[in-house]
Amino acid sequence: MKRKALALLSGGLDSTLAVKVMLEQGIEVEALNFTSPFCTCTAKSAGCKSEAVRVAEEFGIPIKIMNKGVDYLEVVRNPRHGYGKAMNPCVDCRIFLLRKAKEYLAASGADFVITGEVLGQRPMSQRRDTLRVIERESGLEGLLLRPLSAKHFEPTLPEREGWVDREQLLAIQGRSRKEQMQLADELDVKNYPCPAGGCLLTEVSFVSKVKDVFAHSDQLNLRDFRLLKVGRHFRVGPRTKALIGRNEAENELLSHSLQAGEAAFRWLDGGSPLGVLMGTVTDELLDAAAKILLRYTKAEPGQPCAVKVVVDGAERHLSVSNDFADPEIEPFRI
Known part of the structure; x- marks a missing residue:
């Protein structure tokens, strides 16, 4: 029986490679892309959304675009796991996205979820302890596969059941992108964007604008936050x-x-x-x-x-x- 993965696809190099690694194993993939008023993408280019769509079209896989919604604004206002250097609730954000992915899992017909996360790449959300917290609190224990760093973790259900060949997964870790770039050459992945933050909530200069909306709004709406750019x-x-x-x-x-x-x-x-x-x-x-x-x-x-x-x-x-x-x-x- 052919298995299917639901992939969180930003259009960046890591998530693109995670999808490609699954496709190389004959796994069917559907992509899920989230938009946010805090994305650094411009309205004209649609930025990372268009990159995700481009990758999906290039790989011939379906993609669903989801808006993070007003409920995400409440996550930003009061994150359980706190902020990074600015007002970025990175751990809570990942939990939020993966919970949404879990909700969509049955409708998509997928068996498990994959991401492009790399152990140790991001100081707040990709440490070993926080990756475990994210998996547990998203409700995806055993069903969350991180192909680029899989060999640094215990085998997931897809690996234990033989849906995915663990030997063909990677053991990448750290902040360098050299291994990803080498893998991209090997898998013939081209035209990927340069690594970048992508989220305005990581910019200290942007924090005052976000706090101002929270402080002076009777009711939160996405339009007020989109206009902050x-x-x-x-x-x-x-x-x-x-x-x-x-x-x-x-x-x-x-x-x-x-x-x-x-x-x-x-x-x-x-x-x-x-x-x-x-x-x-x-x-x-x-x-x-x-x-x-x-x-x-x-x-x-x-x-x-x-x-x-x-x-x-x-x-x-x-x-x-x-x-x-x-x-x-x-x-x-x-």
Whole structure:
């Protein structure tokens, strides 16, 4: 009987090799790829999602794309196993993904799950002790096979039952990618991306933006976190945030992100980025946001300026004094 594996496929080298090793043994594989508002992929390229899709197409295997969802935001806010150097809940994240994989296991018709994890490669989530915790708390004990480091662990059920030939699995460990690159040559795996982090939660500079959303949101939603990658962010009120585009691409993204009751605003008399006021919209908050916006234009300092404001399709003009210098803006900056 031919066996099937469900693979967590990011499109990076390790997960790609894990899939290839299984295919070489005649194991049927279906890929599972997760998207997140914290992925460093750009909206234009779809980044790692497109890499995973490319690999799946190249290998001729089906792939299912899943969004991590709002329940993942709660994991980020309160991870049981804590954070890494920034706000990255790496251990809890792996448990979350593998629990989702377990839920999908029966529907996919797969017998076990594989990942591209390598013992000792990542300091938080790929230590021997944390790998055991991840396996246990995901509910996949015995059914989670890590082909690249399999020989460093006790045989899994697929190995014990002879579904997978353990002798053809690997014993890679550590942070160097030399063995993976050599294996890629041997298995004719090409065009893989360079190793990179891929998660904004590992970036210390990004933490303040994430904490700000958690602190000022009555209800969490994915859109607020997706927009953390777009524009300059300013907290102008307890339930109000101003976003200022940094280029035309961001202006367009902000324009398309507007929801009912939110305001878009721009300086009328010259080149200007687009500003968006999210949350509670009042004239007082608009005035502060418009003053911040004018700091990123060529408007004359100290002069009154006309600012066009559009809310739900209704347009009006505000007269705003351009009197904010950098020291006045900094308290608002997130």
